[in-house]
Each structure stands twice: as C-alpha cells, then as structure tokens.
Amino acid sequence: MRSSRLFAALTALLLTSAAAQAEVTVLGWPGGPEETALRDAANLYNSKADVADEDKVELIFFNRDGFWDKLQTDLAAGGGEFDLNLLATYAIGRYAPFMEPVELPDSAVEVFGEKVLATMQFEGQQYGVPTDLSLHFMYYRTDLIDQLLSDADWQARYAEIAQKKLGKALKPKPPAEWTWDDYQATALFFTKAVNPDSPVRYGTVLQMKNLLFNMMVWHSTARSQGGDWMDAEGNITVDSPAYRKGLELYKELYDAGASPKDSLSYEFAEANAAFGSGQVATMLQWNAAAADLNDPEKTPAVGGKVGTVPPPAGEAGRFTHIHGLGLGLNKSAQNKAGALKFLEWLATPEAMQAYAAGGGTPALSPDVLAPVAAQRPDLTQLGDYAGQYGFVMTGATSAGALSTYELQAEQFTGYWAGQKSLDEALAATAQGMADLLKK
Amino acid sequence: MQSQHLRDGRILLAPLTIFLLAMLGLPLVVDLIYSVSRVEFRTILSPEFVGLANYASALSSENYWQAAWFSLRFGLVCAVAQLLLGLFLAIFLAPLIDRRPWLLAFLMLPMMVAPALVGLMYRLILHEFVGVVPWFMFTYFGDSPSFLGPDNAFRTLVVVEVLQWTPFALLILYSAYAAIPKDVREAASIDGAGPWQRLWRIDLPLMTPVLGATFFIRFIDSFRVFDNVYTLTGAGAGGATTTMSIWVYEAFFKSGDIGRAVAASMLLLVAAWAVLAIVHRLSERRA
The missing domain is CATH 3.40.190.10 (Periplasmic binding protein-like II)
Structure with missing residues (x-):
C-alpha cells in the first residue's frame, strides 16, 4: 500500500516536472517598472485562448545585484533553467555566443522602427525584442x-x-x-x-x-x-x-x-x-x-x-x-518553439501597448503608441529623442x-x-x- | 585493538574527508587548470594551456600591485585598530559583562549584519543630502567633508570595517581575559602590583597567543574584504579602492579574463598559506 502511494506521488512529481519544463520560462529584469510591465504582458499572453498550456509563460526574477555576471555564468554553463533571458545593447556581443538569433515578423519594423530594432542586433542578426529603451x-x-x-x-x-x-x-x-x-x-x-x-x-x-x-x-x-x-x-x-x-x-x-x-x-x-x-x-x-x-x-x-x-x-x-533592454533566446532553451512564439507575440502592437500601460518604457512608432499615449505621455518624448538624437558608439555592441x-x-x-x-x-x-x- | 581504533577513526573521518575533497579539492584542481590556461566564458569548457602566462600577466599588472598595496594597508590598519579597540573594550567592559552576560550578545549585533548591507547603509548615512552624519556636520559646522571622495575614502572604509568587526575581537579577547584565573591577579595584588602592572605583567602576557590569533584572523578577513568596499565605493576613482578581491572579481566577470583572475587567486592562496606557516612556526617556537 505504502509503495503504491509512493509510486503515485513520484509519478505526479514527474508529470509536474515535465509540465514545468514545457512552459516558457523567462528571466526578466527584476524589481522595477520593467518587472511590473513584463508581468502584465505575460498575464495577457497566458490568458489568450490560442496559447497552449505547454506554451504558457512563467517569469523568473532574482535581484539586480550582479545580474549580468550571474546571467553570463549561467549562459556559459549551458544552463537551461530559462528559455528567454534579458539582453542589453551593450552586452549583446558578450552573450551572443550563448544565444540564438531570432527572426521577427516584418511587422516588427512598424512597431519599433529600424533604429530601435538595431539596439538588439549584433553582426547583422537580430538577437531579441527591444522592450525598454534608455536615454x-x-x-x-x-x-x-x-x-x-x-x-x-x-x-x-x-x-x-x-x-x-x-x-x-x-x-x-x-x-x-x-x-x-x-x-x-x-x-x-x-x-x-x-x-x-x-x-x-x-x-x-x-x-x-x-x-x-x-x-x-x-x-x-x-x-x-x-x-x-x-x-x-x-x-x-x-x-x-x-x-x-x-x-x-x-x-x-x-x-x-x-x-x-x-x-x-x-x-x-x-x-x-x-x-x-x-x-x-x-x-x-x-x-x-x-x-x-x-x-x-x-x-x-x-x-x-x-x-x-x-x-x-x-x-x-x-x-x-541610447541602449535597449530586451528579451532573447537562450541557446540551451528547453522549449524553443514556445519561446519563439512568445517573442513573436511580444513584437506586436497588442503586447507592447500592454507593456507600456504596465509601466515599461518601450520606444514605439507613433501609430502603435497612440492608444496609450494619453496614459504614458513620456513615451512620446522618449521615441522623439531616440529618433532625433540617439547614438551608439562604434563598437559599443561588440564582445x-x-x-x-x-x-x-x-x-x-x-x-x-x-x-x-x-x-x-x-x-x-x-x-x-x-x-x-x-x- | 589498536588497529580496530585506527579503522574506526578512518571510518568516522571518511565523510568529512569526502566532503572536503568534493567541496575544496575539486574546485582547487579546476582552479589550478584554469590558472595555466587561456579561458574565457565562451571557452570555459575548452581551456587552452598557456603555462605560467596568466601568473606573469597578473604579476606584471600595475593595477594588481596597486590592489595588493591597498589590501595590505587596509588589512594591517583594520586589524591593529580592531585589536586595540577590542582589547580596550574587553578589559573596560569586563566587570559589566561579568554581571550582565547578555550585553555581549547585544554588542555582537554589528557583525551579524551582512557586510554588503553595511556598505549600503553607510552609503545612505554618509550621503550629503539624505545622510544623518552630513546633516549634523552642516547643522553644527556649516559644511561636511567628502566622506567617500578620493581624499577620505580609505579612512571612511577603515572606520566602517572597524565598527563592524571590532565585536569579533571583543568576543575572543573578552573570553581570553575572563579565562585568566582570578587568583593570579589576586596574588599579584597582594604582592603590591597596581592595575597597570597587572595588565602589563599578567593579563597581556597570558593573552598573547589569543591576541596573535585574533590579529591574524582579522588581518586575513580585512585583507580579502569585498562586500562593504564594493557597495560603498566600488573600485574607487581611478581604481583607488580596488582590493585584491575586487581586482579578481573584475578580472573574472567584467573583463572575462578567467585564467588571469584564477591565477591571481592562486597567488593569494599561496601568500595566505605562507603567512599561516610563519605564524604557525612562531607559535610552535614560543611553545
């Protein structure tokens, strides 16, 4: 009797683990408006009827102290604890060997504009979706x-x-x-x-x-x-x-x-x-x-x-x-297909409007920003300044x-x-x- | 019977030995390999043998010696200050602690706080616009010094370290002081020795081994300081407050030069072992 209970418990545990592995795990930037915004966007994504259970997004946050160093160590070790991870313009060259380039839908250019998309590019390839811009x-x-x-x-x-x-x-x-x-x-x-x-x-x-x-x-x-x-x-x-x-x-x-x-x-x-x-x-x-x-x-x-x-x-x-924060694909991701689906969705007006409304600072084209412009007037200024005055030093995305x-x-x-x-x-x-x- | 004891002893020691081999021996072997290899994060699983190049690179770096000099000065000044202050408090407060032992727990509180938190706390306390210390300075003197500026950073870091870790010296030295038999002091008093004579001729000589050990422990700890310095001033303007630990951390994580960072760590290990051996030899000779 006891052994059968133990077997049942182990089976349940295995199934739970398998389910957990099937989820899309996302390592985000913790403890600020970026976290709140990503939570809102992820909730919206998970609530959609066409998102399968195995592609639901689970967010992971720890703390900002030594974040990039810990991330680098984890990526270099081939850790598959997260499928998508935070990426910054100034660190793309360093993390690129441990990540996979992604192909975003053509509509992403209309959402962000070429200049903002370029903050997530390294050696001509797109490594992530730009979620926040800093200037x-x-x-x-x-x-x-x-x-x-x-x-x-x-x-x-x-x-x-x-x-x-x-x-x-x-x-x-x-x-x-x-x-x-x-x-x-x-x-x-x-x-x-x-x-x-x-x-x-x-x-x-x-x-x-x-x-x-x-x-x-x-x-x-x-x-x-x-x-x-x-x-x-x-x-x-x-x-x-x-x-x-x-x-x-x-x-x-x-x-x-x-x-x-x-x-x-x-x-x-x-x-x-x-x-x-x-x-x-x-x-x-x-x-x-x-x-x-x-x-x-x-x-x-x-x-x-x-x-x-x-x-x-x-x-x-x-x-x-200017530099961008964004999300990119871990080379050792456990659920790459699900992760890519979430990234593609993240590059849509629906996702970015939810992200902006949640407190994030995406740089969006005027048309995409319009529905949330009244709620986030600062983002209009952000987009204007990035377009008019933004620069990245030559070599500032290299390893x-x-x-x-x-x-x-x-x-x-x-x-x-x-x-x-x-x-x-x-x-x-x-x-x-x-x-x-x-x- | 003797072989039975020997076998039992080995069996009892086996778990600890295995634990130490796994937790210390294995990383040490990996470190040794990395220290003679060209290895970065992207080549972490395929190090390339380069002989002693990493050691030569570390030893020929001006910043490495600057960090070593800072750590040495910091370790010595902090250890001496903590020892003297701890000794004074141990003797001065002994009558009070004898009657109210719970006070000792209260006095230990500073070292219960995480060093990184202490650093952050002092960043607030010393900030010109939100800190309590500058506020008093402006209120009573009309100005406040730059506590974390290049001229005062070393002194401020020493004070913060001493305030946090003097309780450790106090704890050990008070225990040593309390362990001296009272009848020895009473006999000296009967022979006419005053308080200073008792201190110089009885207390301090009997406490010498503990004073040496306390100094050594505090020196090693202060020499390899990281957390509170890193959170207070980081590497400092122009690298002025770079300790050895910060140098290693930055070489490892910021520059991604893992082989060089590990080689520097190995040099530190050898230096610490040499100091330990000298202290051990001195204490044996004294015994």
Whole structure:
C-alpha cells in the first residue's frame, strides 16, 4: 500500500516536472517598472485562448545585484533553467555566443522602427525584442530657470560669471537651446561656492563613480563634439579634442564645486537624491528618473518643478546615448518553439501597448503608441529623442564593449579625481581599447 | 585493538574527508587548470594551456600591485585598530559583562549584519543630502567633508570595517581575559602590583597567543574584504579602492579574463598559506 502511494506521488512529481519544463520560462529584469510591465504582458499572453498550456509563460526574477555576471555564468554553463533571458545593447556581443538569433515578423519594423530594432542586433542578426529603451535627459528646475530668464539682476550676475570663469560673453537661454557652454555657465551661476547668492547649493550633480553606466551618461558630451570610440577603419579615436573637451568639462565643474563633493562616488540613486533634495539646479540623468522626480508626492522638494530637454549641443550637434533592454533566446532553451512564439507575440502592437500601460518604457512608432499615449505621455518624448538624437558608439555592441566601458570608467575617474593627467588617462584608454576591441 | 581504533577513526573521518575533497579539492584542481590556461566564458569548457602566462600577466599588472598595496594597508590598519579597540573594550567592559552576560550578545549585533548591507547603509548615512552624519556636520559646522571622495575614502572604509568587526575581537579577547584565573591577579595584588602592572605583567602576557590569533584572523578577513568596499565605493576613482578581491572579481566577470583572475587567486592562496606557516612556526617556537 505504502509503495503504491509512493509510486503515485513520484509519478505526479514527474508529470509536474515535465509540465514545468514545457512552459516558457523567462528571466526578466527584476524589481522595477520593467518587472511590473513584463508581468502584465505575460498575464495577457497566458490568458489568450490560442496559447497552449505547454506554451504558457512563467517569469523568473532574482535581484539586480550582479545580474549580468550571474546571467553570463549561467549562459556559459549551458544552463537551461530559462528559455528567454534579458539582453542589453551593450552586452549583446558578450552573450551572443550563448544565444540564438531570432527572426521577427516584418511587422516588427512598424512597431519599433529600424533604429530601435538595431539596439538588439549584433553582426547583422537580430538577437531579441527591444522592450525598454534608455536615454538621457537634461533635467532642470523650471522655477529657477524661469527666474534666470526673467530677472535682470540674475542675468547680469550670470554674464559676469560666464565671462570670469569661461572667458565668454554668454546670456541665459532656455534649456532646449543650451550648448555645453550654456550648461556650464548655468551650473556655475547656481553654485554657492561661485555665487554665494544662489538659492541652491550646487549648479549640477555629476555621476562620476567608477562605474560603466556613468560612462554612458558622460558620452553625450564627447559625442556632441564629434567623438567616437573608433573610426571606419577600426582605429581607436578616443584621444581626440572631442573627448578632451567632454572630460575637461566634468573636471572643471567638479573642481569649481558645482557638483557635490562626493560626486566621485555618485551613481543613479545618489544623483537623484541630490537633485530631489531641492539643492541642485540641473542634472544630466537617465530618462527613468523623470516620473519620480516630478511627482510632488514622491519628491516633495522639486516635484512639479522639473523640466526635461535633450542633452546640450556641442560642435557636432545634440546627442543622447541610447541602449535597449530586451528579451532573447537562450541557446540551451528547453522549449524553443514556445519561446519563439512568445517573442513573436511580444513584437506586436497588442503586447507592447500592454507593456507600456504596465509601466515599461518601450520606444514605439507613433501609430502603435497612440492608444496609450494619453496614459504614458513620456513615451512620446522618449521615441522623439531616440529618433532625433540617439547614438551608439562604434563598437559599443561588440564582445569587448562592457570591458571598454569599465576601462574608460577607471581611467576617466582617475583623471577627474586628480590621480592622473588627461594625457595619461587618454593614452591608457586608447591602448586598452585597442586590445579589447580587436578581439 | 589498536588497529580496530585506527579503522574506526578512518571510518568516522571518511565523510568529512569526502566532503572536503568534493567541496575544496575539486574546485582547487579546476582552479589550478584554469590558472595555466587561456579561458574565457565562451571557452570555459575548452581551456587552452598557456603555462605560467596568466601568473606573469597578473604579476606584471600595475593595477594588481596597486590592489595588493591597498589590501595590505587596509588589512594591517583594520586589524591593529580592531585589536586595540577590542582589547580596550574587553578589559573596560569586563566587570559589566561579568554581571550582565547578555550585553555581549547585544554588542555582537554589528557583525551579524551582512557586510554588503553595511556598505549600503553607510552609503545612505554618509550621503550629503539624505545622510544623518552630513546633516549634523552642516547643522553644527556649516559644511561636511567628502566622506567617500578620493581624499577620505580609505579612512571612511577603515572606520566602517572597524565598527563592524571590532565585536569579533571583543568576543575572543573578552573570553581570553575572563579565562585568566582570578587568583593570579589576586596574588599579584597582594604582592603590591597596581592595575597597570597587572595588565602589563599578567593579563597581556597570558593573552598573547589569543591576541596573535585574533590579529591574524582579522588581518586575513580585512585583507580579502569585498562586500562593504564594493557597495560603498566600488573600485574607487581611478581604481583607488580596488582590493585584491575586487581586482579578481573584475578580472573574472567584467573583463572575462578567467585564467588571469584564477591565477591571481592562486597567488593569494599561496601568500595566505605562507603567512599561516610563519605564524604557525612562531607559535610552535614560543611553545
């Protein structure tokens, strides 16, 4: 009797396991709006009558700490615990050997547009569906800038500071028309150490921690001056006037006290806390911060007084780094057929509208976005900026891209901290990149 | 009868031996292979033998020696500070803990917290706009230093490490202090020895082996620190707060240079073994 019960239990367990294996398992980006949005989209997919039980989607989340390292280890080990996994533009080259290219329906171009689809491509092949796009805004305090644009005393002081610190005759401009000089002059004007009458402590807050994501934020300065990682022949081109100008801008602002003293340990969260305290006038930051910073309930000191424009312009124009998060197919997936069906569905207007309504940040074509545009007005701005100003550095999707960002972060923060000269930092970066990007 | 004892002993030791071989021996063998191979994530199952190239590459790296110097300084400063502070607290609080032993459990709380959490906690506490320490500094002095900036990062990291791990030194040193027979101190008192003489001539000499062991344990722990430094400052501006563990982690995961990272780990293992052997030799000579 006991043995038959045991046999029945084992059989049930085996059947359950088989069923679990037949599901499509998806490893998503945990703990943020991306998770909520993916849950909503997956629920919608699972509720559809034409989705077979063995193709239902099961989501897996752990935590963000060391996510990419853990994912890399799991993929390299040939783990089949998930069929679809998160993918980022800057990591495609590294993960591509452990993933399979996918073919999306032709309609995907109409949903996302070529430029956004390209954020999930490596060596001409599509590796995933782009679910979220990240880029940068120049955040500013509307109340402070409005007064600067209307107060004659402030304007006179601004012109005096611009002449003294930058050696240029500048007048305050609306943020949408800023060049990097205008940004620098504005930041200095709102810095107590430079202008004791400033209503806030700092003119800006820079994210200068030795961290690859901070390099992405800073890259807009170099690109707007015409900088790139390499030229068409594959020569490393970071030791250039464009890079020097961008690096010197950060150092001058930091040394002048225009950014908090601990900026060399700041990343996304610290910069938001500084700006949200009401003691900072401007900030170059990821688009993901916009909703919370401008919400009076979440950020009482500045909520309702935050404006966003594209990053300032340089000699080559106005640019913002863009990268996408998306979902791609694990080479060791247990249920490839089911996983591909879900990916194809994810590239439809129905899926992306549900994803956007759930809090995700997909960059969608205007027609696809229209039904949810009233609910997510920020996505219109996101799509516009990505299309007009978005860039990816040459080589920034290669296998050595992540290491290149790391290398730049180490060298450039060393320069900003005064530990090495600009020449030393750029020479070491160029030499290291030549090794990393030739692989 | 003796062979029976020997066989029983072997049988009883077998599970532990198998466990150690599986959990330590096997990874060590794999590490040895990887340390003499060119291996990246994409070639993790097909390493290519390169001899001692990874060791040479690690040893010729300026960053490796910078990280080694940081870890050595950090380990020594933290171990000395924890030892002195732990010793002071053990002796100063001994009468109180003797009467209320539960206080010891309370004093142990800092080391119960995960080091990574401690790092995150101090990121908040020291943040200029949301942290309590800068708030007091601004309120009473009108300014606050850059706690995590290049000039102060080392000092801040040392203070955080010492605050978290001094309780460990306190626990061991208090136990050693409490284990000294009271009649020895009473005899010294009767012979006219004052508190300082009793400390220098009785307590400290009797506690010397424990002081040495505590210093060694804390030095090793602080030398290989990772979590709280990584969450507080990461590798630091220009790599200024890169510890050996962070160097290995970044070589492994960020650069994907597995052979080089494992070779550096093996060098660390050899160095730790050498220090252990020296300490062991010294303690044997003393005995």
